[in-house]
Amino acid sequence: MPDVDRRDMQGQQLVKHVAGKEQRPLPGRNNHAGNLSQPEKKLQEAVCVLLVELCERFTFFVIVCNMIIFCTVKLGYHNYQAAIVNMCFVGTSMLTPVLVGWLAECLVGRIKLVCICVFLHFLGTALLPVVAFPFEDIYIDKQHILHTLTKREQKIVFYFALLTASLGIGGIRAIVCPLSAYNLEDCGPKELLSFFNWFYWLVNLNSAVVFVSISYIQHSVARNLGFLIPFVSVLMAMITIHMVRGEMIYKPKTDSSLLTTFGVIASALKTCCVRYHYFSGGVTNWLDHAKENYGGQYSEIQVESTKSLARLFPLFAFQILYRTCIMQIPSGYYLQTMNSNLHFSGFVLPVAAMNVISIVPLLILVPVLECINSCLLSSKDTGHCPTTYIVVGQLSAALSMVVAGFSEIHRKHFPLVEQTLAEEVLLVSSMPCFHLAPQYILLGVAEALVTPSCSLLSFRLVPERIRGISMHFLTLFNGAGCFMGAFFVQTAHAGTQGNWFPHLLHEGKLERFFFFLASLMMVNTLGFWTIAPRYVNLNQEHTSEFRGSLPEEKLLKHEKAIKHYDSVLESSPIWSPMEKT
Numbered sequence: 001m002p003d004v005d006r007r008d009m010q011g012q013q014l015v016k017h018v019a020g021k022e023q024r025p026l027p028g029r030n031n032h033a034g035n036l037s038q039p040e041k042k043l044q045e046a047v048c049v050l051l052v053e054l055c056e057r058f059t060f061f062v063i064v065c066n067m068i069i070f071c072t073v074k075l076g077y078h079n080y081q082a083a084i085v086n087m088c089f090v091g092t093s094m095l096t097p098v099l100v101g102w103l104a105e106c107l108v109g110r111i112k113l114v115c116i117c118v119f120l121h122f123l124g125t126a127l128l129p130v131v132a133f134p135f136e137d138i139y140i141d142k143q144h145i146l147h148t149l150t151k152r153e154q155k156i157v158f159y160f161a162l163l164t165a166s167l168g169i170g171g172i173r174a175i176v177c178p179l180s181a182y183n184l185e186d187c188g189p190k191e192l193l194s195f196f197n198w199f200y201w202l203v204n205l206n207s208a209v210v211f212v213s214i215s216y217i218q219h220s221v222a223r224n225l226g227f228l229i230p231f232v233s234v235l236m237a238m239i240t241i242h243m244v245r246g247e248m249i250y251k252p253k254t255d256s257s258l259l260t261t262f263g264v265i266a267s268a269l270k271t272c273c274v275r276y277h278y279f280s281g282g283v284t285n286w287l288d289h290a291k292e293n294y295g296g297q298y299s300e301i302q303v304e305s306t307k308s309l310a311r312l313f314p315l316f317a318f319q320i321l322y323r324t325c326i327m328q329i330p331s332g333y334y335l336q337t338m339n340s341n342l343h344f345s346g347f348v349l350p351v352a353a354m355n356v357i358s359i360v361p362l363l364i365l366v367p368v369l370e371c372i373n374s375c376l377l378s379s380k381d382t383g384h385c386p387t388t389y390i391v392v393g394q395l396s397a398a399l400s401m402v403v404a405g406f407s408e409i410h411r412k413h414f415p416l417v418e419q420t421l422a423e424e425v426l427l428v429s430s431m432p433c434f435h436l437a438p439q440y441i442l443l444g445v446a447e448a449l450v451t452p453s454c455s456l457l458s459f460r461l462v463p464e465r466i467r468g469i470s471m472h473f474l475t476l477f478n479g480a481g482c483f484m485g486a487f488f489v490q491t492a493h494a495g496t497q498g499n500w501f502p503h504l505l506h507e508g509k510l511e512r513f514f515f516f517l518a519s520l521m522m523v524n525t526l527g528f529w530t531i532a533p534r535y536v537n538l539n540q541e542h543t544s545e546f547r548g549s550l551p552e553e554k555l556l557k558h559e560k561a562i563k564h565y566d567s568v569l570e571s572s573p574i575w576s577p578m579e580k581t
Contacts, residue, residue: 117171
């Protein structure tokens, strides 16, 4: 009996410990700010996050949508150079959230860092109008000497502004609007896929609103567009400061980090190289060399978590080329649209309006996919759905490249006409730009199928403690796809002496570049199809073999079970005869 009492006392202490842990608010998430009730504060947080993301997306897409026109018309860049700059900026903006997230966890506090990033964002968005502003129209001194920036000075300020703006964008995305703020730990495959579908649906609805706004602004007050960017940045900064003062900045758990993951991989590789003959027969996986039992520096939990993450590296790798195809919207497709007839019903259609066409399929497909998922994911075979979506989506991206190639051939059959763009008269094809809509639609379909499914696999197939790290790796590989696209453009231009990515589209063979990407994408799709069976089984039995095998996660499950058992006992007014004895 004393042993039973002792175990009961220990169980009660564990229940109190767990209850204390779960009731303790996270730093930056307490309820002492103001006299708002919990539902009111949650609503205020949601509205603030939505407005911050809307402002961040607006400034980001304004820069991306005007980059090629500014680089080619104002800075005198060739088409391939402008496309490279645009893709590198997008890639950098994808990678900086990972860097800023690591800095927030390891080196600098989240509140201090978000203030720095807001300042960098404003600095970058304020410097961009300085580069684009026509100084010769305004600044004339007493001697009537024109003050102008030289091309070299313009480029220095321009690249510095892009760098600071991308760092600011990374901070906003990583700290103010992180995906980890959503409580998804206890969701199954069906709920997770539904969440990611609607999450990216809302993100793209936000993007559609932004693109429509940009199109209207470009058409009506294009000369003042540059001044609107820092104004929106200031508005975003004011909302962010309000969130900081109201203690609405989310702080995620710090169970693991990117440095730990990279450290496990580096330690395993080092041990493999140094002591290969001694350890080659004693381990079942090369990452086991990083364990302390085999001469490494990391614990069993850290290595096992990294092993589960390493299973996803092939999935991540096959997303690089797919992201390269998606990056044709702000590069190759943008150039095609810019060199087509933009006149529609008496006014010039802004180039940014074509981006909305790629978003519409996603907004339509998500409700349809939700109906399909509700039927398919209710059966026992739950895993084929995400991998099938990825294969079909990548095929759609490859088909989009093929259609873009034939559209380019078709576009050059039309006679050339003069068209004014950014106060410059350009010779463009008389083909209406709406003839390019099918290639935009196909890439929109691809995004609707691939991105939510990849997020689901990246989130579901790893232990809970490293799910944030897994999403970071997916972001890193997506950013690598942007830089891969820039590398392909540079290589195609240099290898063909400008024929595959020409400065004047009607004098080159841009369609061959699209056909080249389509062939690579087909090979990429076949490669992913061969490894897709690795990621088929998403049910609880499959994931538990590596998620539930970690000791600390087993303890957490026992803690939850004890808490549930204790709550049942407290809520039960009648004790059974067995419990009374």
